[in-house]
Amino acid sequence: xxxxxxxAGVSTATVSRxxxxxxxSVRGETRDRVLRAVEEIGYVPDRLARNxxxxxxxxxxxVVSDIGNPFFTAVARGFExxxxxADHSVIIADTDEIPAVESRRLLxxxxxxxxxxxxxxxxxxxxxxxxxxxxxxxVVALDRRIDAGFDTVACDGARGAAEAVGALIAAGRxxxxxxxxxxxxxxxxxxxxxxxxxxxxxxxxxDPELVVHGDMREASxxxxxxxxxxxxxxxxxxxxxxxxxAMGALRAIFASGRRIPDDLxxxxxxxxxxxxxxxxxxxxxxxxxxxxxxxxxxxxxxxxAEPGAPVREIVLPGRLIERPSIGLARAA
Amino acid sequence: xxxxxxxAGVSTATVSRxxxxxxxSVRGETRDRVLRAVEEIGYVPDRLARNxxxxxxxxxxxVVSDIGNPFFTAVARGFExxxxxADHSVIIADTDEIPAVESRRLLxxxxxxxxxxxxxxxxxxxxxxxxxxxxxxxVVALDRRIDAGFDTVACDGARGAAEAVGALIAAGRxxxxxxxxxxxxxxxxxxxxxxxxxxxxxxxxxDPELVVHGDMREASxxxxxxxxxxxxxxxxxxxxxxxxxAMGALRAIFASGRRIPDDLxxxxxxxxxxxxxxxxxxxxxxxxxxxxxxxxxxxxxxxxAEPGAPVREIVLPGRLIERPSIGLARAA
DNA sequence: CAGGCGAATGTAATCGATTACGATACTGAT
DNA sequence: ATCAGTATCGTAATCGATTACATTCGCCTG
Numbered sequence: 001x002x003x004x005x006x007x008a009g010v011s012t013a014t015v016s017r018x019x020x021x022x023x024x025s026v027r028g029e030t031r032d033r034v035l036r037a038v039e040e041i042g043y044v045p046d047r048l049a050r051n052x053x054x055x056x057x058x059x060x061x062x063v064v065s066d067i068g069n070p071f072f073t074a075v076a077r078g079f080e081x082x083x084x085x086a087d088h089s090v091i092i093a094d095t096d097e098i099p100a101v102e103s104r105r106l107l108x109x110x111x112x113x114x115x116x117x118x119x120x121x122x123x124x125x126x127x128x129x130x131x132x133x134x135x136x137x138x139v140v141a142l143d144r145r146i147d148a149g150f151d152t153v154a155c156d157g158a159r160g161a162a163e164a165v166g167a168l169i170a171a172g173r174x175x176x177x178x179x180x181x182x183x184x185x186x187x188x189x190x191x192x193x194x195x196x197x198x199x200x201x202x203x204x205x206x207d208p209e210l211v212v213h214g215d216m217r218e219a220s221x222x223x224x225x226x227x228x229x230x231x232x233x234x235x236x237x238x239x240x241x242x243x244x245x246a247m248g249a250l251r252a253i254f255a256s257g258r259r260i261p262d263d264l265x266x267x268x269x270x271x272x273x274x275x276x277x278x279x280x281x282x283x284x285x286x287x288x289x290x291x292x293x294x295x296x297x298x299x300x301x302x303x304x305a306e307p308g309a310p311v312r313e314i315v316l317p318g319r320l321i322e323r324p325s326i327g328l329a330r331a332a
Numbered sequence: 333x334x335x336x337x338x339x340a341g342v343s344t345a346t347v348s349r350x351x352x353x354x355x356x357s358v359r360g361e362t363r364d365r366v367l368r369a370v371e372e373i374g375y376v377p378d379r380l381a382r383n384x385x386x387x388x389x390x391x392x393x394x395v396v397s398d399i400g401n402p403f404f405t406a407v408a409r410g411f412e413x414x415x416x417x418a419d420h421s422v423i424i425a426d427t428d429e430i431p432a433v434e435s436r437r438l439l440x441x442x443x444x445x446x447x448x449x450x451x452x453x454x455x456x457x458x459x460x461x462x463x464x465x466x467x468x469x470x471v472v473a474l475d476r477r478i479d480a481g482f483d484t485v486a487c488d489g490a491r492g493a494a495e496a497v498g499a500l501i502a503a504g505r506x507x508x509x510x511x512x513x514x515x516x517x518x519x520x521x522x523x524x525x526x527x528x529x530x531x532x533x534x535x536x537x538x539d540p541e542l543v544v545h546g547d548m549r550e551a552s553x554x555x556x557x558x559x560x561x562x563x564x565x566x567x568x569x570x571x572x573x574x575x576x577x578a579m580g581a582l583r584a585i586f587a588s589g590r591r592i593p594d595d596l597x598x599x600x601x602x603x604x605x606x607x608x609x610x611x612x613x614x615x616x617x618x619x620x621x622x623x624x625x626x627x628x629x630x631x632x633x634x635x636x637a638e639p640g641a642p643v644r645e646i647v648l649p650g651r652l653i654e655r656p657s658i659g660l661a662r663a664a
Numbered sequence: 665c666a667g668g669c670g671a672a673t674g675t676a677a678t679c680g681a682t683t684a685c686g687a688t689a690c691t692g693a694t
Numbered sequence: 695a696t697c698a699g700t701a702t703c704g705t706a707a708t709c710g711a712t713t714a715c716a717t718t719c720g721c722c723t724g
Contacts, residue, residue: 048380048388052383073400089423091391092422093421112379251608272605273606
């Protein structure tokens with residue numbers, strides 16, 4: 001940096017101001033001289049030194065339960081692009097949906113000096129979250145609301161679920177089971193709400209026996225479905241609250257020898273790569289994953305620019321992709 | 333840090349040595365005093381300052397073509413665990429399989445001061461790679477070899493492919509097509525080799541008309557398969573060199589109305605989540621993804637410990653998961 | 665014309681840990 | 695008793711960019 005300063009005939013302070021200070025802090029001509037010197041020498045500012053001075057690294061963190069879940073990887077794609085546009089790298093951390101792990105990861109990220117965190121929380125407030133707030137690191141809630149006043153980006157789970165369940169009803173099913181997720185996770189609670197709302201709107205009572213909860217992983221979807229199918233009065237359709245459990249549900253259904261949609265209709269939240277290829281084609285509510293991720297990055301960037309701004313919430317609609325697993329096509 | 337020093341009655345230099353210096357550099361009793369003081373005060377070393385001094389951040393980078401590919405996310409999982417065990421975070425960067433993007437990402441990572449890079453290269457040496465080497469940042473090749481002498485971790489593609497193709501032959505197929513990837517990518521070339529070897533070993537000539545190349549993405553798998561099926565003498569089986577193209581191939585096959593395995597047998601490299609659910613169950617060579625990722629982390633850690641050590645190569649076997657898509661079961 | 669103000673820039677302190685260099689004390693050998 | 699050698703620890707420089715504070719200069723006002 002001092003080489004640049006010498007070459008441009010200014011001090012290092014001026015070089016710094018020309019490169020990263022506000023536009024008004026340096027005379028136009030001086031700035032040009034500095035930029036030319038930078039160009040000639042091929043100077044690249046040292047990020048590590050800058051990080052120390054600024055007390056923050058140019059890194060955003062994405063904290064999710066499992067990077068193996070295609071929903072989160074798709075979100076990560078959008079988030080990464082958004083972060084890169086703001087000249088930030090992305091660290092990804094898994095929590096395995098375990099609150100203690102989530103807290104630990106957050107503490108590590110705070111220590112790491114990340115500039116912002118996007119968090120798909122397990123639902124429990126933790127010491128890690130507290131520390132992040134105390135360190136004034138912006139936190140954006142992804143997919144799941146956090147009680148306090150955090151910026152949030154999510155898909156409209158209630159509406160998407162209601163639409164999917166509505167489609168099942170329109171196809172003539174009335175005994176529709178829900179395979180839901182933990183109620184502490186707001187997106188899961190929302191989807192349950194949508195399920196119940198759709199039933200009520202069509203004058204169908206919610207049957208507690210048809211509502212079961214998994215842990216959002218494949219195995220739990222399988223087990224829950226198997227139990228439903230083995231019960232005295234099995235349902236005529238199931239709505240599964242996320243993609244992984246849906247895969248488990250499908251395994252259980254095929255294992256039972258039932259045919260979709262004749263014996264059992266199915267729809268789920270969260271589209272997945274193979275949904276078309278699994279016969280007869282599985283209906284799903286597709287989330288705008290890329291835009292969720294990009295939106296999260298955007299919220300972080302804005303919050304950094306104006307820390308005091310009012311809390312913002314981005315809620316994007318999902319889109320029901322109707323496929324034959326629903327059963328009869330709806331009347332147009 | 334000076335608080336700790338004062339409390340322990342030593343200098344900051346001693347604190348630093350006690351915490352991160354070699355064991356011999358400080359008297360046992362002194363170290364204990366320091367550690368106690370650290371405990372009492374709740375001191376946490378500042379990573380940003382340490383990074384500046386050490387001229388390197390405690391971060392590993394994973395550079396892949398597309399984090400949306402489940403193979404890479406599965407690898408990422410193992411890599412992340414391995415990195416964390418060594419107290420490093422993980423940055424993930426996508427290249428979209430574009431050499432220029434790969435080079436740019438690498439340059440950014442070098443500037444970022446990452447401590448090590450795991451790279452699934454597009455196959456072209458780039459300025460970014462040069463810079464990484466010049467900066468003495470260890471680079472481990474993942475899945476795909478890089479010409480020069482880099483540590484490498486990969487699955488045995490030739491053997492896995494030969495096994496899968498061998499199974500198709502054992503099931504009575506002789507006209508077996510290959511949907512391969514770009515030859516510049518070593519893992520793809522290996523799989524092609526395995527394909528050809530299996531054919532030769534069974535006295536079947538390699539028919540150039542049955543060998544087509546995609547770009548490893550789903551659409552190319554679809555198009556290549558559609559073209560094969562529409563040809564004058566369509567194959568009796570296909571072996572697809574990766575998971576994404578396999579999904580595309582399946583779409584094309586179903587669209588053509590053909591039945592698996594009666595009309596067309598299929599097997600692919602890289603197992604994927606839905607392979608069981610897609611009828612009749614799609615045979616695939618499963619890679620030990622988690623261990624590939626963990627192995628990459630391990631290679632990085634060792635290379636950092638001994639920069640001069642001889643080049644190491646970890647090659648892990650894949651496992652053919654036989655499913656009905658192959659056709660007749662092999663004679664036991 | 666004095667005094668005040670703002671724009672533009674320079675000087676040097678600062679972020680917090682690491683480490684080169686030097687000082688001290690203690691060991692054992694001669 | 696003297697001295698080399700080693701183990702242990704302290705002082706202060708260092709990493710490279712940012713920024714508080716000081717300085718200079720020009721311009722405007724009363």
